Amino acid sequence: MSKKSFRQAINEALRQEMERDPTVILMGEDISGGTGAPGEQDAWGGPMGVTKGLFTQFGESRVLDTHLAEISFIGAAAGAATTGLRPVAELMFNDFLGTCLDQVMNQAAKFRYMFGGKAQTPLVIRTMYGAGVRAAAQHSQSLYSMVTHIPGLKVVVPSNPYEAKGLLIQSIRDNDPVIFFEHKVLYDMEGEVPDEPYAIPFGQANVTREGDDVTIVAIGRMVNFANAAADALKRQGISCTVVDPRTTSPLDVETLIETVEETGRLVVVDEANPRCSMATDIISTVASRAFDALKTAPLAVTAPHTPVPFSPALEDLFIPSQMKIEEAVRAVMARESNRAAAE
């Protein structure tokens, strides 16, 4: 095992799966360098350098630089997937989903169902999400809940380098279309990542902290904030369980219910906007399935219902923080003691 960045972990997953399986191909804008790139053709490796070196190793028949039109290359990737290839397409920003939504929502997601199980679509769409880099409202959204809403798609939101490699390998080996969300702030995050290929199964949440008082469920980058909050709260005498669902579709409801049954309190942390989101989905799922286990109403820590602001000061306020999570946990602890005092 050695320390690798989130970026390197994704690169290694792509490389190892391409070495293992000749049907795995990459498609995307500037993933090999793009027209006019200085120096070697794969000098860029995409806007974040994630696919760097893969063009050199696998050549232009397996690393395809595409034109700037998601509507056609995401559609082409979905078609290629139905005919025997395993394309990994890079949708540069998840904010561009609108330009290819029919290909994703009405085509890739529906093939297996509408062809009576006779077609499979082993397509992966890697896409970048999240606020924090002053990229403004059209390049900073967190849209995993939008695709989680659509049956036929699997949705993966890794929280660290280890998770990214294992979940991306599983995504590539899966026979259904998978949308794989990479938070742009995480690319430089480092962590222990095994050199060998490994796959993390879908629908199995990772319980990163075990506690007795509050269950914190967090998505993607927010898992790291939740872990830090749990560690700080432990020193203040509040012990938290932290659950990283890993995949929002399928969702590991069993672990959510189990952990809430142990703690009786729930805080959900989601960087996305608060309406019709993973936060609301998780809270309603727990409330309807384990209402009797809840000692107090669950709380959500989310972004406000606004576009991501371009103003740095406002953008920093927009994103859930460790402090806001700690406040929410203290609030669900306090509400119960208020009620106990009133009774």
Next chain:
Amino acid sequence: MSEIHSIVMPKLGLTMQEGLLADWIVAEGDEISAGQHILDIETSKIANSYESPFSGKLHRIVGEVGGTYPVGSLLGVIADAATPAAAVDSFVEEFLANFKPVEAGADAAPSPETATVDGQRMRYLRMGEGEADAVLLIHGFGSDHGTWILNHGALAEGRQVVAVDLPGHGGSTKDVGGTGVSALADRVVSLSKTLGPTRFHVVGHSLGAAVAAHVADKLGASAASLTLIAPVGISADVSADFLDGFLREQRSRKLRPYLEMLSADPSMISVEMVEDVLKAKRVDGAQAALTAIREANLPGGRQSVDIRDIIAAAAYPVQVILGDRDQILPSNGTADLPPSVKRTVIAGSGHVPYLEKANEVNALIQEML
């Protein structure tokens, strides 16, 4: 004047930088004897009881329960009962004034190495240097070199200590080939010939102890001693419940109860330990390799391995270390051992005494060195 001793946050394992002081077992003013359990320490990797290295009166408690302290931080002061309070005060003052926590990365942990032996990759972690005979550490079923977290560094004073990943485990090949303990031992012997030292004290745990017995046997004159901790191969049965659960469960909360069978005190099993086992099992080929190794050596609830003839015939000293509350190999406590074999039963310990009672086990191993 007698010496004043500091009790500091211990470094449990290579990567530890800070630890949580979970509990003081003794009170200020108590008379402490060396080896007495005085503190509980928790890190993300392991929860461990800490034994006092010194005898004397616990004059001062500095570290508070629930506090997180960097490695080396002053937690308490032990000295002769007659030591005046003023001397303890100035000792504490001076310690705190001079204490600087080691910065992250300043003493970077050694990295595992890999070697190709018999055409296959073997990973191992080497610590320590020196001319004395080296030590080989061989982990048990489903584990890897990292399990020696509390032993590896302690044994590596003045000698090389090499902890291997057995085939099918850790970072070693998942293309196991022969799955019996003798075949696994062949790979370890081949690796040992690439390491440099010519003689080895061989230490193994559980299934790795059965491998260790074969390694020592194959090394012949190059074997200096053999230490077998909760070994497979001296009794007949094994917990099928543990092995089935260990192999089957893919989620931390489902796997945990089985891992908790390993130690007498289940709270020793940390979140990270459970996660490390899951990570190891997820590596391509690991599940198949582990299943094959289990079938070859521990089918059903039975041990198909017997090392008693080997250890009876050994020309080097052999010891067996057992826990009195071992749930994995429940009949080891009543096993017949050859009279030449030194046997130590560690009270209050389960299947992993090298983790549960690390100081005692380290001392027993050191006696052989």
